[in-house]
Amino acid sequence: MEFVLERYNYWIIIVLMMGGLYIVFEAENMIKKLVGLGIFQTSVLFFYVTLGKTAGGTAPILVETGGHGDDHGDGHAAEAGHGAAAVAHGETHAAPVLHEESDVAHQLETVEAEISEGVTELAPNNVDGHASEAHGAQAHGAQAHGAEPGADPGHVANGADAHGAVSDLPSPEFIATPHAPSQAVADAVYGQSGEPLHMVAGDIIYSNPLPHVLMLTAIVVGVATLSVGLALVVRIREAYGTIEMDEVRAADIAEGEAEGDAA
Amino acid sequence: MEEQFVPSVLIANIALMSMLGVITIAIIRMTSLFGIVMLSGVYSLVSAAWFQAMDAVDVSFTEAAVGAGISTALYLGAMLLTVRKAKPTKGILKRWAPLLVVIGTGSALLYASVDLPAFGSLDSPVNTGVGMQYMEVSPKEVGTPNVVTAVLASYRGFDTFGETVVVFIAGVAVILLIGFGERALAASNWRGREDDDAQGDDSHLILRVVSKLLIPLIVLYAFYVHFHGEYSPGGGFQAGVIFAVAIMLYSLIFGLKAAMTAFPPVWARVGAAMGVAIYGLVGVICMLNGGRFLDYDYIFGPPSGEAHGHHNWPQITGIIGVEVGVVVAVACVMITAFYAFAGRTPEIRDEDW
Amino acid sequence: MTMLADLVIAPTVLAMHAPVLLVIAPLLVGAATVLAPSGRFAWYMAVATSAFCLWMGISLAMEVSQNGVVSYHMGGWAPPRGIEFRIDALNSLAVVIISFMGLMSAIYAQPAVEREIRIEKRPMFYTAYQTCLAGLLGIVLTGDAFNLFVFLEISSIATYVLVALGAGRDRRALTASFNYLILGTIGATFFVIGVGFLYAATGTLNMADMARIMEADSLHHSRVVQAGFGFIVVGLGLKAAMFPLHQWLPPAYAHAPSFVTVFLSSTATKAAFYALARFMFSVFDPTFSFLEPVFLYVLAPLAAIAMLACSFQAVFQTDVRRILAYSSVAQVGYMLLGLATGTAAGLTAGMFHMANHALMKGALFMAVGAAALNASVWKVSHFNGAAARAPLTFTGLAVAGFSLMGVPLTAGFLSKWKLLEATLAEGWWWAAVVIGISSFLALFYVGRIMQAAFFAKAEEGAPEIKEAPFVVLLPLWLLAGLNIVFGLNPSLPLGMAEAGARAVLGVDLNISGGAQ
Structure with a gap:
């Protein structure tokens, strides 16, 4: 099957x-x-x-969040919640949500209520404070953490690269596309239901741009x-x-x- | 450690895919060319929706604009010049040779499908290979948020140059084969409909006023799609097609003659060549400044070596430059093709319709 | 000799960009040709670009022979992220052949085009020619599998329209072109599917990188790779007119404008054949376990059938161009037989025969087209007694014809000999028989044309054949002469073919920096 x-x-x-x-x-x-x-x-x-x-992936468009390079270290404080928190708090409300996928949009509405709970569960240490900051940096830090032991092989490769390449990015940080948040939100939900945590770790999964x-x-x-x-x-x-x-x-x-x- | 699909994506996937299957079967069985052409447009539109579900937003945009839009217009134009009904073919079983070839191909594909990576897998060679590297390095190296644009116009910019040439040569081919439609223009028995329009038929008043308002907006949207292509789905091809659509709309409402006055066929011919030239010259400028062909880092001269600031201007300039070439070439070729088909004296007599 | 070398080697600034200039020069000049004020001016432009391409091609080949592989990174992006033009000894031979034949047919073009193409279409006709040349050169230069597809399509679309323009003389050109379009697009799509399979298995599009990953991960057990091989061979085989995928070729060659037939017969199938060889020997490895039976039980028999069946068909044609077209399919069979051995000797023989076939078929189609410059003569019987009226044209035809038959002292003889050696080394005695029979059939079909031209008496009221003008005779005799020169001293093409086989089979395929 x-x-x-x-x-x-x-x-x-x-x-x-x-x-x-x-x-x-x-x-x-x-x-x-x-x-x-x-x-x-x-x-x-x-x-x-x-x-x-990619399963749970999103369109390969990075969106500039305005966060700047000096925030780099922050992200290391917490993994799981940050990406999701940043996304949930910042993006879904602030950014114009261009839902080309109506189904995902629907998904978003139904789960939005659960997010704040989910986030606090996953990242108990002071989500609120971070979420009000420049969220790009948080997502970013979390991304670098993808290289943690325990992540799956595919991710180790990705994460390691991210560490090398993305973390010495001079200034602009990118996180999700306009419709990525809804995807990340969906991921968060899966995280709650007992799926591996790295899915919520802010390591936004993109689909592969090359075939496109x-x-x-x-x-x-x-x-x-x-x-x-x-x-x-x-x-x-x-x-x-x-x-x-x-x-x-x-x-x-x-x-x-x-x-x-x-x- | 399998990633999970969002269920709605899977549902959309299955639903759209089965629609595509149904449409294919319908096309096989149909003999009305009009129906077939319309269904092929629907097929493109459904596949555009499917591309959305698969995160291929740029592909989706292009398929909708090109597959469902321009292609259908071209089919209709050609149909108008030929026939409206296909002859019914013999039954499937009587044509065993094509069936055999198709089944052979299908079984080769099925044979391979067993070893293909699982659908959506994150650790397949494709999704751990070159493609995903772009996600990580392109912000630093190119700096456009839409990674598809970065890959399209910079990393694989040479492919896109080739693609522009393909469009250009198709335009040349259409002109060589059926001309600009100048034959129809020269002919005195210019088709009736446009003449009526030219005399100011009041029944189209609303259409005329609305389209006059609409056309500038369409052109504006084309520019938006072009220049915003780095941030969102879109880029040269889509913008070129949209621009061509504006001219087509003008032609449909005000007649081909008026459209050809507003945008002369010669412009289209020169423009198509210009588009290729612009793209090529951006590359050549980089070469003259000491880089490789299309190495945008050299577009203002050899790179200074210092880290660029918020925007990677050389790359962005290069990308916009080549995309201008793409826009010009695509728009001009599409307009050329439209003029060529629309301007040909129709072969279909009234009784054929 | 050094003086000559100095002349041939391009200045550094050009030589540095030679790979890309080979493609963009014809493309950009071709685009500009749209604006050419007259057909004559457009012809000058086409000849100039073709000559420039030949210059760049030779300079590139010399660079490769001296310093080994040349890799040009488009956009400055290192492969596999960027697209690479990668030239080793195998493609440098193909580049030289295609650009040389491009120049020869471009010189030849002018009188034929003025006879066959309407005046207002001539500038764009030359645009299509130059674009096609660029596409073919791109196919042989690129090191990126998907980029190869793009160039395949550039050359194909240009080819469709070039063939269709024969409609001014014969409406069947339209059908021939449409059939070619359908089959060619299916072929190209098969190729993309094949590349997609390889991409799915390796995650890269760079051909050298693909080879490296397939080798390292021993992917030849993967069904995806195996099916990928099948689709690529069918796709490229369609373009190369590999039996039984050659159906498009005879009508296309027979009804296209005569310049187009000359150009296509000596370049288009050659580029596709090169690509086939590249995939079989360089991307895939003939020692892959699944390939041995494919080579032995599929490719070799198909090649043999092509050599026999198509030679046989050629004997029974009445249209001279169809005779030569069927002969072309049979000759592709010879080349494929070389590849099917899977050995360096076989690859050398195949590439050598490819070079020779370009020379002889180019000359033959030129002579046939030259005869038709003044009158529409396409039937064998029209040629009765023509040699007396146009001795230079028909002597050229005879020389190339002897080469096609494989008469000793001609290039055609040597490449068949090489092929014989390569197949006998494999113990394929049947191949020797097939080569013998096929050459015997060639004696008949070429002999018929020659017999008519030299020994038959002209009928009353037969179309008048005149001697061709200088621009036609010059390339015709250059090609015919080369058939003799390489028949006496084959060191140049044979040496290049051998170097090509060595480069592909002998040397490690790892690309430097491929992994970064």
Whole structure:
């Protein structure tokens, strides 16, 4: 069952891919062929984006919080609560919450009430004081703590990097996207229900930006191919009077034979 | 130690994916081209929603603008010039060859899927590899909050240059194949609808007034999407498409002739080349200053070495510079393609419709 | 000799950026060509960029032969985070071939284009040509798998429109182009799926880095990697016209403008073939356990079938360009047979034959196109007695034709010989038989053309064939001459092919700084 749960997305994508490919081969109508080609290409987008999706992750956009570099040390005081606290107190109220995902927005509303409790449970040492400070630094400190022993292997790698690379950031600190808070909030809820703590440790999980970049390229390549294909279809219609592949093929063969006779 | 999905994301995932499956089956079975094209637009829109659920906000934006928007417009334009109905094909079972190829491909994919990393896994090679490094180093090295923009325009800026060239060459291809629509413009039997419009048909008064208000806003939004691309989803491609949409709207309401007067086809042709040139020249400037092609750190000359302040200006300038190139190229090519399709004398007679 | 070297080696500032200049020069000049005032001016620009590319290509190849691998980091970002152009001996051979053939066909272009392309379309036609050249060069230069896809698409889209412009003469060019577009896009998408699998398994897109990670983690047991190999080979095989994925090629070559046929036949499939070799030998390792049966039971038989079946088909064609097109597919079979051995000798033979095939097919299509400059002559019977009227054109055709058959003292003979050696070293006696039969068939199909041109009598009222102008004869004879020169002394192309095979198979693939 777990095997299926981990892979069902790939299987759906494979089915879509096969559907698109089937249309390309099956259709005689050229425009329909191009539609099939588009579906086939789009399913590749799904595949890449699926690879880059992380469970509990959020869009790879960092938001500048205005906190400055000198606050670095603060974050070390507390791990668990800080990220969540900063997020809950600062972001959800102050930042304009652009919920592109309505489902997450919904999630946010239902759990918002629980947050303050959850936070105090997780980080008993003076959350309020910190939360009123520049929250960026707190989240930041917590992030560096991802390298603590006990975090899972994937995280150790991430966290260690974060320590090396992010912590000597000169000035701007970044935490979540506008809609990241809701995600972090959701994480906090999971933390309460007995899931591993590092999820709430302010180590905001992002989805992988690289597949997104690659697929932006693929989309543009797709529309470029499409426009050339459609231009060809228009010309074929003008030259042959039809855009059905089999009729065009028959006309071509007839023409070839006529030439052969003439030769 | 598995991370958990937010349940709603999973629900959205399954729901949207099954919608996509249903749409695909519907397209396979349909013969009305109009229906097929519309469904393909819906397919793009649904996939844009799915990309949102998968955190791929930039991809989603682009798919919505390009897949659901421009592509559908191009399909319709081409359909208008060809036919409206596809011939029904023979049944699935009679066409065993394509089925065989498809099944072969599918089984190869299934074979591989067994060893693919678990969906959402944090410790898969992809999510521990290069991609995630960008999250950590890009604030320091590039400094745009939208990491996708940083990767797109700086780390993999060369890919994006290639992408701009792809768009440019597609524009060239469309012009070479079906021209600018100058044939239709020159023809005296200019299609009736635009003539009526040109004479000031009052029935479109509201449309005209509203669109006149709307078009500047669309252009403004295009600029916002462009210049705010570092902070939020968006960037050159999306902005270019939105800009092209403004011209298309103008053309739909006021007629192709008026649109071509407002934005002459020659501009579009020159603009497409300019876009590539701008992108390339930003790279060449970096080379002249001693860096590698597109090494924005050299854009104002060799880097001073001192830590930059709040903003990493060389990188940001470079990114905005190349994105200007992208905007110009994409907008001009999309407008070119629209003119080319819209300006061609339609092949479809009234009885075909 | 040193004087020559001084002339050829580019000044430091250019040499430093040679890899990227090879791509951006044709792209930027190509974009500017849109604004060219006339077709003639656009042609000057195209020839100038092609010559510049050849200069850069040779300078780069010399740099590689002296100092080893050249790595150019786009945007100053070290791989794998950034995109890298990585040139070793294998690509430097491909770069030189493609840029050389680009220049030759660009010189050849002018009369053919003035005959076949409408005047207002000429500047943009040359834009498409230069973009295609840049795309092909990008394919062979890049060290990043996804970047390769982008260049594949640049060259492909340019190719579709270049082929379709044959419609001015023959509407079948449109169908040929549309079919090529559909199949080519499927191929490119397969390639992206394959790259996606490799990316899923290794987490990187840099090809050298992929190879390193696959080696270090012994990933060849992973089904993802295995399927990735399959999809990449099918995707690139489509572009390289690997049997049975070659269906698009004969109509495309037969109906495209004649300059386009010359250019594509000598560059496009070569770039795809190089990419195939790069993935098979450099990214993957032919010693991977799952690859041995694939090479032996899939690739080698397919190559053999291509050599036999397509040569056979070529014999029965009446259209000269179709004869040569089917022959091209058969020749791709030869090259693939070399790769299928999985050895350095086989790779050398494959690359050497690739170089020679570019020279001979370029010359043959040039001669055929030259004959058609004054009259539409595409049938074998149209060529009856043509050699008497256009002796220079047809002597060039004959020289290249002999090379294609594999007559001793020509380059074609030597590369077939190398291939024979490589396959016999594997104990593949059947390959020797296949090479023999295929060469025998080549004797027939090339012989038919020559027989018609030299020995048959011109029919009454047959189209008038005239001697081609100087700009056509110059590249034609250069190519034909090189077939002889390399037949007598193959040290230059063979040495480069050997160095390429050594670079890929002999030397450790670790990239410096790949992990940072």
